[in-house]
Amino acid sequence: xxxxxxxxxxxxxxxxxxxxxxxxxxxxxxxxxxxxxxxxxxxxxxxxxxxxxxxxxxxxxxxxxxxxxxxxxxxxxxxxxxxxxxxxxxxxxxxxxxxxxxxxxxxxxxxxxxxxxxxxxxxx
Numbered sequence: 001x002x003x004x005x006x007x008x009x010x011x012x013x014x015x016x017x018x019x020x021x022x023x024x025x026x027x028x029x030x031x032x033x034x035x036x037x038x039x040x041x042x043x044x045x046x047x048x049x050x051x052x053x054x055x056x057x058x059x060x061x062x063x064x065x066x067x068x069x070x071x072x073x074x075x076x077x078x079x080x081x082x083x084x085x086x087x088x089x090x091x092x093x094x095x096x097x098x099x100x101x102x103x104x105x106x107x108x109x110x111x112x113x114x115x116x117x118x119x120x121x122x123x124x
Contacts, residue, residue, distance in 0.1 A: 002072075003050045003111030004118050006065075006104045010056065018054045022069050022089045027052060029083045029107060042108045043083040046076050050111070052087055053121050055104055058097075065104055067096040067121055091124055 009018035011030040021027050033040040046052075054069040071087040098121055103109070112118050 004122060005046060005050060005052045005110035006055050007052060008107045009054045018068055022092050025087060027085045027087050032081045039106060039108050046073055046085055048073055048075055051122055064099045065101045067094055067098055070122055
């Protein structure tokens with residue numbers, strides 16, 4: 001069974017990388033291991049076949065998240081203090097409104113098991 005990952009793509013909270021990631025077929029954790037060891041450890045668990053969704057916060061004072069792109073991880077490259085996933089982006093430019101954020105405020109969240117919330121995030 002695949003795991004489900006909700007990830008960010010805005011470095012420093014403002015430098016959005018998602019269009020580049022989708023165009024070039026990958027996602028990369030913007031943090032090095034020594035800067036954010038907990039997030040790096042999560043990203044190390046990603047594997048081919050897992051599902052990935054790029055999210056964004058809705059803005060100050062608003063709850064929930066927006067899902068912009070959904071894909072399937074094809075491969076994971078570990079090394080040079082970076083984690084890069086090659087991704088088959090199967091749905092892009094969605095702007096899907098998800099009312100409950102489940103605490104997805106950092107760069108990577110998961111793995112989530114399939115439930116009603118995951119189905120809302122990842123449904124095609």
